[in-house]
Each structure stands twice: as C-alpha cells, then as structure tokens.
Amino acid sequence: MSFLRYFADLHIHIGRDWDGRPVKITGSNSLTVTNIVKEASRRKGLDMVGTIDAQSPAVQEELKYLIGHGKAVELADGGIKYEDTVLILGSEIEIYDDACKGPIHVLCYFPSIESMEKFSLWLKERMKNVFLSTQRFYGTAKELQDYVKANGGLFIPAHIFTPFKSLYGKGVSHSLTEVFDPNRIDAVELGLSADRDMANQIAELESYTYLTNSDAHSLRNLAREYQEILMKEKTFKELKRALKGEGGRGVTANYGLNPQMGKYHLTVCADCLTTLILAGEKCPSCGSAKIVKGVSERIRELSNMKGQQRTRPDYYYQVPLSSLPGVGKKTYERLLESFTSEMDIIHRIPYSELVTVVNEKVADFILAMRVGKLRFQPGGGGKYGKVLLNYD
Template structure:
C-alpha cells in the first residue's frame, strides 16, 4: 500500500511553534491535507509526551490514532474542520524528534514506541524539557548509536542548510556518523537533482518533510513522502525506508527555500559566493552573509549533473494550496477569502494533495480558471521564481508584466555557472 507521510514537525514546546500544535489538530489537519501519517515531533519532551499519550491509542505497532473520546469532545477540533467534511480524524501519528548535537548539527529520529522514548530520555545528555528540540552534549555518532540501540531510525535533518546541518559542519557524512544513516532529509532548499550530484549519497534514501511549526495546511505537509509499505506500522515503515521503497518525494522547488542562495541574513541581498568570501561573509548593511545550499552542494559535488541511482524516486515540486490561492488573489494566506476558496476545493476533491496533484484541470478550471492556471504551472514546471536566500523564502511570480532580476529555466542545475548567468 502507498502511504503519504510527513515525518518531521515540531510540537507546542519547541521555540517559535504554534500552541495549536495538538495531537488532535495534527490528525484532523493531516486528513484535510491528504496524509496517512504525520510525525509528532519532540518525542523526548515530557509534557508533549503526556499530551500524546492522553490523546492517542495504538493502532498498529508504533502507530497511534486519536481516541474516540478526544474526537467527539474536542470542541476546538470541531470548529477547525470545514462543514461537510468528516469530523473523525483519519491521519495517524508516529513518534519522532529532532535533536541538536554538541556541534549544532540537527538529527531526525523516528521512534518505534513510547518505551523507546522514555528509555532514551534516561540516556540522552542534555536538558530535554527546556525546549522541544533539545540541545545535547553528545556527538552524531553517540546519538546514532543510542537511537539504533532502541530500534529507531535516524538521519541528518535538513542536511544542507547553513545554520544547523550535517553538511554545514562536515564535508562527509562519514565524519558525522559511525555508520550509514537510515536516511537523509533534504530540507526545503534542496531536491534530489542537487543531492544526487554527491557520490557518497547514492545508496541513502532521501526524505522530504515539512518541518512544520504550525498545523495549518500551508505548513503541515508542505513536503511529504510517498512510501510503499506492507501495512501501517513502524516495522513496516522502517522496512520500506531501509529497502528504498520510497516511491516519490514531494516538496518545494528548492529555489523557493529560504537558504537556497548565498545572501545576507539582514537585508537579503544575494551574492555570488566568491564575492561573499572576499567580503569575509559580511554585508555592507552590517548583516552576516550565509552560504547558500546551491553553492554548498557545488562544493561537495562529485558530478556536474545528477546521477540518480535506480532506487531514487521522482521528486515532484509542489507548494501549499493556500499559498497558491493567496498569490493568485494577492490576499493573506490566513484571510477568510483564501480559507473559503481552500475549503471549496477540499470539499470538491477530498483533500489538498488531491487538488494539487490529481484533480483534472478541466474541473479545476470550471471552479477557478486563474487558480487552475497556477496549479498547471506547478505540474508542468513552467514556473517563474524569485530565488530565496539568507533566511527569506523565494517567491512565485504570476504577474507576467513583473520584472524579476533572475530566473533559472526549468531543469537547469543550480551550478556555479548557472548562478553567474
């Protein structure tokens, strides 16, 4: 069976995370998004663990569903589901956590059980309840070994980003871990065309996850994986990832990621990396220039073009439906207009992913011709993009009269030469 899974988010006790991150809303919003499994995030934080245990019951080994009593009596949950849709969440939860090691490298851990979470809490070195994403006095190898001892899956989170990633700190994955990790998470600023230029990653499965800090549909599931599993359980998911049965990765065009290009973190001026280095990574405005993911990949690359191994699935570019509606009508993503339009499409086609990927364009055109044109542009990759960098997301350009300084044609690699064109 093919499932859709978003395996990296954060709970309400992480810094800069919405307090609406409840198990019930993760499940209900995941259903509207079209996901079968959503991560819990922050599974080593005691208060979050308590919330998850209270709200859920096991439904398959290592997979949890919302208890019937919670579905029925959570009034806030009822208010958040559009009229006409099921009020019984179907999306299941799986325990996960992101941790930061002693060199500020972030690791994603997918856990098999509450027992594993509590056992690891006793062994992890750090204040686990100060933040949902704990800072540990342990290195990558120590974290990996402890995770594997407890039956977990583990790999680098957002592996290329310039602040807290594996390739920020190391030039090789072997310098971070004692053995090959179960997976590598690409992050919003990279895709498989970029990562598959690095030879040492050829045998490693890639994950694409949202890293969401709120449960709303423009965050949750903005990146996700399609995985072929034997059943809905942790062992089946682990086997599928180890056997490289990820059938598709869905995520941002990496040019939309906020760290794709080398840029100032204060004024967001983009720089050629060599110029930034000559300036000692200091912008005239006083801000710090951060090396972009595209140039970091360039430094690490074995080949000029991607070499996709036979097990590598397609990477399909998507963007949250609410953001496409917002851009189409120049309205805020949380406005009532955008939410009504979003609900209209969900009621028609069942869930957001179906709208973005499967809905017939003819039917979309009947509902909203302009919106259908935008969704079609994603499907056939005829996108015009202001590239992101320095901590600011890239932007889609739908106004054909608008002048943009730099557009990379579709299917062109983000090489150093392409940067200079």
C-alpha cells in the same frame, strides 16, 4: 497483502503541549499534537506524519489520553493511528560534540510511546530540558546513534544542507564520516533549499533514501514537503523497511519546494539581502561582513560525484495549496469543502471539477503545479522565494 502508496510528512514540530506550555518556542500556539493529527487526517489528506518533539513528557501524556479515551490506537507494528492518519513518534536533537565544526540537527524515531518514554529518560541525563524541542545533546553523535539503533529506532540527519545547524551547512568540513557512523544512518532529509539533483552531486549520499519533509512550525505548513511511500500498511515497521528499500517497498516520489523557494538557496548579504555569486569577505553593496552562504554554493564546494548515481524517485516541485496565487483563505476553504483534502486537490481532482469551484486562473495554477510548470523567484539569507504569476 498488496502494496499501497501513502503520502507522508515526517518532520512536524509541536508548538504547545495540551496545557499551553511551549514545546517548540517558535511554533504556532495551535500546533498541538492533537491538532496535528486532526489537520493531517481531515484537511491535508496525509496518511502518515512524524512529530519530532515527542520526547516531551507532556506530549506523551496527551497521546496516552487520546488512546485511553478511544480517539487513537497504538499499533502493534509501531505508530499511533488517529482516524485516517498514523503518527510516528520522533525527536529532533542538536549535536555539537568535539567532532562537529558546528551544531547538527538529527531526527530520531521510535515505534511506541513506551520506547519514546525510555528515550526521554535516557535523554534527561544528557540534556538540560527534555520538555523543549531541539535541545542540545551532551554526548557524542555516535553515542546517540548507538542508542537509537540498539532500541529499534530510526536515525536521520535533518535538513542536511541548511547553512545553520545541519550536517553539511556547518557540521562537517567535507564528509559525514567526520561525525557519524555511516552504517547507522537510515535516510537523509534534504531540506527546503535543496532537491534530488543537488544532493546527487555528493557521492557519499548515494546509498541513502532521500526524504522531503515540511519542518512545519504551523498547521498551514503541514505537507509543505512530503513523499509518497510504497508500503503494505501504515506502520513504523513498514516505514523502516521502506527506507531500506526492502521487498519492493520504498519512497516512490518526492514532493518538495523548488530549491529557489528555500530561504537559503542563494548566497546573500544578511543585512541588505544582496545576492552574491560567492561568499566573500564583505558585501559589495553595503560593506557588511555578514554573508550567508547559500545551499547551492555549498553543494558546489562538496560536489564529488563521478559517473551516474543510482536511479532515484521522481522529484516534483510544489508549494502548499494556500501559497498558490489566487488561493486566499476563502478560496482555500471552498476547495476543501468541495474536495475533502489537499492531497486530493493537488493530485487527483480533474480540471473539469476544479473549475466548478474556483475560477480558471486558479485551476490553471493547480494544474501547472501538478505537472511541474510553476516558476519561482529565488530566496536566500532567511527570506523565502515566491511563486511567479506566469508559468511555462
């Protein structure tokens, strides 16, 4: 069997279960697991997606319904196939044990519904509400790592630089070893406000694969960030081997927002959003003491890499197709009707075909994004950056 390149977004929230009850309270009402796999397969063109609220028993029941009615198939090597997309079952969990300086979010993935159901039963003894997303785990980080690894799962710290609820944001002072067993981490997720070159400044991350995922709270934001993975087939087993770089497998490209687009790239005053060089005691503009330290400043504090890091996959700056200037709802739908999926439009459709459907200005923006020439206005303090109307 030969290797193929697959597009994967492994951090997607479930807003509601199939009875309309909340799973991720801040998630969209339309963000059910069924709608996620439909959107991923039919419109986004994603080969693999990870739903990180699959510990919810109601989500598991919905998946079993799809399988029981012949709409999905559980794969022998892990994952659930729906049309052209394979779903990987995951759970986002909040850790705040005695070793943590602040809460840390982590992602735990398992190969099957049975293994995820077993995990849910285990969590019920250590969590107040297993039906909801990103609940606090009442145990230590290493206890959670031990369970995940003993049961064939993947353990991945989430959005590791975000100022709130992340490994380096508030979780540790200097090193992941303050909280985690470094040998029981399968990869690290960079988050929307950091990229490869920023993460490369931290020596202890050198051995880990970098992941770029959307952290989507709506269908629109699926594939806001994603990666290209070289595998023999779309299964949990192959994903696990790819994260370790086994046998020629691996992440071959990361596609993510320019860090300037992230909500927490720069240090800003939380009240007036004045950009600050450093996180001082008070904002010089309004006097507020509510300062949100930016990811860029935090990484400068942690920077300790000496010499050259190992060769990493290329990192391409992108935004969702619907976020490009000139791509309103009607234009977006017209593009999808003409060219099948967002992945095809972003990566494969020639300029000569694009201009038969949209005007040259929109086609130029798509091509500028494809070759990394978009320009951005930085974000910070919870406010996203934006794409500028002129590009290089």
